[in-house]
Amino acid sequence: MSLLVFGQTGQVATEIARRAPHALCLGRDKADLADPDACAFAIERHAPRAVINAAAYTAVDRAEDEEPQATRINADAPAAMARACATLGIPLIHISTDYVFDGSGNAPRAVKAPTAPLNAYGRSKLAGEAAIRATGAAHAILRTSWVFSAHGSNFLKTMLRVSDTRDALSIVNDQIGGPTPAGDIAEACLTVANRLTAEPTLTGTYHFSGAPDVSWQGFAEAIFAAAGRHVTVTGIPTADYPTPAARPLNSRLDCRTTETAFGLTRPDWRAALPDILNEIGVTPT
Ligand SMILES: NC(=O)C1=CN([C@@H]2O[C@H](COP(=O)(O)OP(=O)(O)OC[C@H]3O[C@@H](n4cnc5c(N)ncnc54)[C@H](OP(=O)(O)O)[C@@H]3O)[C@@H](O)[C@H]2O)C=CC1
Numbered sequence: 001m002s003l004l005v006f007g008q009t010g011q012v013a014t015e016i017a018r019r020a021p022h023a024l025c026l027g028r029d030k031a032d033l034a035d036p037d038a039c040a041f042a043i044e045r046h047a048p049r050a051v052i053n054a055a056a057y058t059a060v061d062r063a064e065d066e067e068p069q070a071t072r073i074n075a076d077a078p079a080a081m082a083r084a085c086a087t088l089g090i091p092l093i094h095i096s097t098d099y100v101f102d103g104s105g106n107a108p109r110a111v112k113a114p115t116a117p118l119n120a121y122g123r124s125k126l127a128g129e130a131a132i133r134a135t136g137a138a139h140a141i142l143r144t145s146w147v148f149s150a151h152g153s154n155f156l157k158t159m160l161r162v163s164d165t166r167d168a169l170s171i172v173n174d175q176i177g178g179p180t181p182a183g184d185i186a187e188a189c190l191t192v193a194n195r196l197t198a199e200p201t202l203t204g205t206y207h208f209s210g211a212p213d214v215s216w217q218g219f220a221e222a223i224f225a226a227a228g229r230h231v232t233v234t235g236i237p238t239a240d241y242p243t244p245a246a247r248p249l250n251s252r253l254d255c256r257t258t259e260t261a262f263g264l265t266r267p268d269w270r271a272a273l274p275d276i277l278n279e280i281g282v283t284p285t
């Protein structure tokens with residue numbers, strides 16, 4: 001057994017499966033993250049050379065009402081995975097989020113910058129990070145942001161859906177971050193898994209997000225331009241788009257240590273748009 005992946009249908013898991021046909025990707029039916037012991041058992045039984053956790057509770061607004069469940073999936077399960085990895089002496093590659101930060105200021109966040117999540121999802125992901133570090137397992141925690149792809153649910157697909165019925169939208173323009181193609185995250189995870197297997201001293205936390213940083217409004221406009229859809233996008237402040245979960249204004253991630261350690265540079269999300277739209281079946285008219 002080479003590589004064990006938690007997650008099968010998600011954005012990143014789908015892209016890992018495409019790139020690593022020999023990896024064993026476990027869906028919820030084979031490993032339910034609400035059952036952390038089952039996740040640890042799956043690792044012990046398959047004895048892979050590395051584990052990638054690409055599954056998570058990602059419903060940001062719903063997590064406000066389901067924090068215990070989000071914490072079980074985003075913290076208790078990764079902790080159990082890391083303990084099993086430590087026992088076997090294999091690395092765990094785990095994905096985390098810009099939402100562990102409070103989004104103050106305008107500067108890109110360094111890896112070691114203080115964390116202070118604004119919402120339940122962010123707290124559950126931060127708890128996962130801490131729990132993994134505490135096990136002593138060789139690991140890489142890869143924080144990314146604003147993931148999009150042809151699969152699963154994401155902002156790009158929401159924009160395409162709503163523009164089927166509306167030709168004008170109001171989108172927040174004061175939350176800034178790096179949209180990240182799931183395919184590039186998958187590639188980064190595989191690169192990091194290979195490197196960490198040979199060099200466990202690379203253990204640590206890393207940032208990996210797409211460039212350039214943009215507002216959700218700017219991202220929406222780029223999506224509609226690439227899709228050839230004529231939609232009027234009006235920028236609004238976050239205060240005018242109330243949601244159950246608060247979201248950080250500044251989601252910029254400083255990704256320089258990831259390039260130094262692994263040679264991974266920030267992917268240009270604009271370059272990924274045409275292929276992803278094409279895969280969804282959207283062709284500019
Ligand atoms: N989406 C984003 O914008 C961002 C995501 N991240 C992180 O990246 C990682 C990958 O996210 P992404 O690919 O977008 O995730 P998705 O939301 O696309 O998919 C989540 C995956 O997790 C699985 N999952 C959820 N609950 C369970 C469970 N109880 N047991 C087993 N599997 C479960 C889902 O399976 P099922 O289909 O069965 O529900 C699905 O495969 C996560 O760690 C996420 O926190 C970080 C920053 C941004």
Ligand SMILES: Cc1cn([C@H]2C[C@H](O)[C@@H](COP(=O)(O)OP(=O)(O)O[C@H]3O[C@@H](C)C(=O)[C@@H](O)[C@H]3O)O2)c(=O)[nH]c1=O
Nearest residue numbers: 058060097098099145146147155170171172216241247
């Ligand atoms: C649909 C819509 C959204 N918005 C805003 C709401 C929100 O601030 C922003 C993005 O909305 P979403 O619900 O897609 O974003 P959200 O689900 O919060 O996305 C986050 O998911 C988790 C998993 C992460 O880890 C983060 O990196 C981030 O990608 O756009 C508008 O302003 N107008 C609209 O019409």
Ligand SMILES: [Mg+2]
Nearest residue numbers: 058059060154
């Ligand atoms: Mg969402």
